[in-house]
Amino acid sequence: MIAYFERFVHENETEMRAEGNNDPDVVVSSLCDGLELKGSIDFSQTGPATKDFGGLYSAKPLAFIRPAGSDDVAKVVRAALRSSNLTVAAWGNGHSINGQAMAERGLVIDMRALEDGMEVVRLGGSVYVDVAGGALWENVLKRCLSDYGLAPRSWTDYLNLTVGGTLSNAGVSGQTFRYGPQTSNVKELEVVTGKGEICVCSEIRNSELFFAALGGLGQFGIITKARILLEKAPHMVRWIRVVYAEFEEFRRDAEFLVTRPEGELFDYLEGFAFVNSDDPVQGRPSVPLGSTRFNSARIPQRAGPVLYCLEVALHYQNGDDLSSIDAVASQKLGRLRFCEGLKFQVDVSYMEFLLRVKRAEQEARAAGQWDAPHPWLNLFISKRHIADFDRTVFKGMLKDGVGGPMLVYPMLRSRWDDRTSVVLPEGEIFYLVALLRSSPPYPRGPAVEELVAQNHQIIQCCTENGFDFKPYLPHYKTQEDWKLHFGNQWPRFKERKTCFDPMAILAPGQRIFSRNH
Ligand code: FAD
Numbered sequence: 001m002i003a004y005f006e007r008f009v010h011e012n013e014t015e016m017r018a019e020g021n022n023d024p025d026v027v028v029s030s031l032c033d034g035l036e037l038k039g040s041i042d043f044s045q046t047g048p049a050t051k052d053f054g055g056l057y058s059a060k061p062l063a064f065i066r067p068a069g070s071d072d073v074a075k076v077v078r079a080a081l082r083s084s085n086l087t088v089a090a091w092g093n094g095h096s097i098n099g100q101a102m103a104e105r106g107l108v109i110d111m112r113a114l115e116d117g118m119e120v121v122r123l124g125g126s127v128y129v130d131v132a133g134g135a136l137w138e139n140v141l142k143r144c145l146s147d148y149g150l151a152p153r154s155w156t157d158y159l160n161l162t163v164g165g166t167l168s169n170a171g172v173s174g175q176t177f178r179y180g181p182q183t184s185n186v187k188e189l190e191v192v193t194g195k196g197e198i199c200v201c202s203e204i205r206n207s208e209l210f211f212a213a214l215g216g217l218g219q220f221g222i223i224t225k226a227r228i229l230l231e232k233a234p235h236m237v238r239w240i241r242v243v244y245a246e247f248e249e250f251r252r253d254a255e256f257l258v259t260r261p262e263g264e265l266f267d268y269l270e271g272f273a274f275v276n277s278d279d280p281v282q283g284r285p286s287v288p289l290g291s292t293r294f295n296s297a298r299i300p301q302r303a304g305p306v307l308y309c310l311e312v313a314l315h316y317q318n319g320d321d322l323s324s325i326d327a328v329a330s331q332k333l334g335r336l337r338f339c340e341g342l343k344f345q346v347d348v349s350y351m352e353f354l355l356r357v358k359r360a361e362q363e364a365r366a367a368g369q370w371d372a373p374h375p376w377l378n379l380f381i382s383k384r385h386i387a388d389f390d391r392t393v394f395k396g397m398l399k400d401g402v403g404g405p406m407l408v409y410p411m412l413r414s415r416w417d418d419r420t421s422v423v424l425p426e427g428e429i430f431y432l433v434a435l436l437r438s439s440p441p442y443p444r445g446p447a448v449e450e451l452v453a454q455n456h457q458i459i460q461c462c463t464e465n466g467f468d469f470k471p472y473l474p475h476y477k478t479q480e481d482w483k484l485h486f487g488n489q490w491p492r493f494k495e496r497k498t499c500f501d502p503m504a505i506l507a508p509g510q511r512i513f514s515r516n517h
Pocket residue numbers: 053089090091092093094095096097100101102111133134155156157158160161162163164165166168169170171172173217218219221222223224473507509510
């Protein structure tokens with residue numbers, strides 16, 4: 001059957017073209033018969049897999065496949081493996097920026113088709129949920145919360161992302177300083193390797209594959225299932241923002257808060273830089289929570305073009321006494337040096353808190369900005385160089401903002417597992433910087449080429465100044481650049497590729513390896 005598929009793709013496709021026979025129905029039905037998928041394969045409706053959230057790249061796959069289970073995924077990989085040049089890309093929810101989930105003339109697997117079915121399991125005193133690799137985090141949250149009062153403890157800011165997609169990168173948010181990224185909160189995976197084998201793996205079983213796949217940029221296998229650690233979910237969240245005029249004070253307080261002993265930690269900590277202007281999207285009005293206005297008179301005279309906001313959250317339960325929440329919050333904030341009178345807070349349900357970016361999505365959709373290109377840039381920058389980054393990039397190149405949030409907040413390396421495929425800067429404390437450009441489409445906003453060029457300038461500035469940094473959700477065009485990215489981890493990454501995807505079939509959109517023939 002596989003031979004049939006191979007022959008079909010390489011002979012019939014060419015023949016059909018030569019004969020002017022492009023009837024997709026013939027192709028689809030022949031391939032379905034050949035592969036014997038329980039799911040479906042579509043040659044004509046490949047549109048959803050040609051454009052991602054970034055809107056910068058486009059690639060036309062040969063087919064878009066909706067698998068009915070892990071077996072189907074394995075069949076597709078094995079078929080590609082026996083062909084001379086087919087590649088396979090898992091398509092999560094297409095929220096990549098630079099075509100990472102695409103496969104030009106390859107087979108794209110719609111992982112969302114595998115979303116169904118979640119099961120809570122109790123093991124050795126801990127509780128986990130088994131979910132499909134294509135499950136959306138939002139659905140994991142809703143199901144775990146409503147059915148069990150439980151929830152994962154490490155999140156991304158936005159939950160319309162797939163479990164397999166974020167685990168292939170890291171999955172970071174305001175809980176990362178405390179619990180590590182999402183890749184540190186997984187007990188077990190089921191992975192279809194580039195050899196077409198379905199393997200269950202964990203820290204103690206097929207551990208090399210387990211750690212390779214976590215943060216592995218889809219290079220070693222397709223994550224078809226994941227067992228995620230759960231905890232008792234809070235009912236409510238006290239969500240607080242405080243403003244700083246000086247980066248140094250913001251930085252010291254943020255680092256102070258993430259290094260407190262366990263009992264003194266906030267449940268969430270992020271931060272962002274914003275423009276010291278009246279701009280509603282990226283200036284002072286974008287900061288307040290609740291009904292308190294931003295009183296600009298509270299900004300010290302010495303403040304520069306960019307201000308900083310530390311954002312923290314405290315979890316609590318419905319029956320908790322609010323005055324004791326006030327006391328805990330005041331005690332935790334008591335030693336901080338934020339601008340007096342520039343503290344904002346609101347109490348929201350845990351669900352509302354975790355779905356906060358969904359509201360921003362709805363607004364962006366209404367304004368016609370969600371489908372515009374998003375040349376986002378995410379970097380991990382060492383604590384050693386974050387002040388220099390602030391001086392040169394935030395206060396210099398980006399003093400007028402990026403038309404959207406500019407996140408900057410610390411994480412602790414010890415919460416990450418260095419056996420995964422992710423590479424980080426040196427040192428215990430490093431910062432996530434996320435430039436989430438959200439300008440209206442050209443000509444209402446700047447041309448996308450200008451924004452991409454500015455991203456390059458920022459990376460160049462970091463390189464020329466010798467900053468210790470690593471792009472997050474990285475994107476390069478040559479293997480030489482990937483080698484530099486992985487540094488001394490490159491031999492391990494390459495070895496893992498040889499072991500789990502020797503023909504380099506998987507995730508061609510990452511442009512790390514070329515398909516072997
Ligand atoms: P895709 O973009 O579809 O795929 C990403 C890569 O993973 C591709 O190479 C693909 O082939 C591979 N892949 C997908 N599924 C699988 C699988 N099951 N097994 C193996 N490989 C797979 N990231 C954060 O860490 N924190 C955030 O707060 C955050 N917020 C975001 C907000 C928005 C609005 C957007 C657009 C992105 C955000 N991201 C964030 C980035 C996000 O983690 C990445 O886009 C990630 O790729 C997940 O998106 P996806 O599920 O759509 O995967």
